[in-house]
Amino acid sequence: MKSSLVEILDILENAGYETSAFATTADPNSAQNEARRAALDGVDVLVAAGGDGTINEVVNGIAPLSKRPKLGIIPAGTTNDYARALRIPREDPVKAAKVIAKGLTVNMDIGLAGDKYFVNIAGGGLLTELTYGVPSRIKSLFGYLAYLVKGAELLPQMKLTPMHLEYDDGVFDGDASMFLLALTNSIGGFEKIVPDASLDDGKFTLIVVKTDNLSEIIQLLTMVVNGGKHINDPRIMYVKTSQVLVESKDGQMKINIDGEYGGDAPMLFKDLKQHLQIFANVDSIPDQALTALPDAPTKDND
Secondary structure: OHHHHHHHHHHHHHOOOOOOOOOOOOOOOHHHHHHHHHHHOOOOEEEEEEOHHHHHHHHHHHOOOOOOOEEEEEEOOOOOHHHHHOOOOOOOHHHHHHHHHHOOEEEEEEEEEOOEEEOOEEEEEHHHHHHHHOOHHHHHHHOHHHHHHHHHHHHHHOOOEEEEEEEOOEEEEEEEOEEEEEOOOOEOOEOOOOOOOOOOOOOEEEEEEOOOOHHHHHHHHHHHHOOOHHHHOOOEEEEEEOEEEEEEOOOOOEEEEOOEEEEEOOEEEEEEEEEEEEEOOHHHOOHHHOOOOOEOOOOOOO
């Protein structure tokens, strides 16, 4: 980012914005607090340069506000799932800045988990805990490979958890190795876990994995890679819902929110329909992923 910063600011200035930059610190919630301060100061656009964790922090800074700035994203993290879903270039920060300068935005759903907001996924179960065990320096050095290695390490330890899930059209009461609530199609670098994902329809995709058998889980992952064929498998529950209440029937269940520990069950999850305006490479997003037309550039960036 540092080597591209001057060019990025120049691109945004030429698009009509008066820009300033803030370098996050090691203080807790640094990006969240700065995002909130800037939003309350009345900025039109906030640009989050970082990975999914940075985006999550910025969103938690602005989502509770009644007047929320538009959000731009420059991917600079490990997996950059959110940028992948929005078709934002992930290897070139300058190209990502040009997406913002183009001015097209999507009214994106976000999730509310208890009192925390999330943009991509929430979940519970052993596999969702693998991100906690990958040190930041390892993630920075090896990227997505670090998650694959950690996942392979955890798979033999897989076990079922008794869960109680209440969703729009019913209840799941049984054993599962994992549940996921997805807002986009991209989770952990896999783009077909939710092949019919909509970014703005007010619905999560709830996925429950009912097996803890290692060979069966590998088989299901193969089905994911081969076009998302897992969604009709009887070992998977796959439904759309606007909210979910999650309870553990066997003690503690840690909740993963956008790849980080977000508290313990019980927890209520709500989909906040079209809550944020986010810049996206709209021309590359599949038509079925959007229920509403993208917002065209406006003149409020003086």
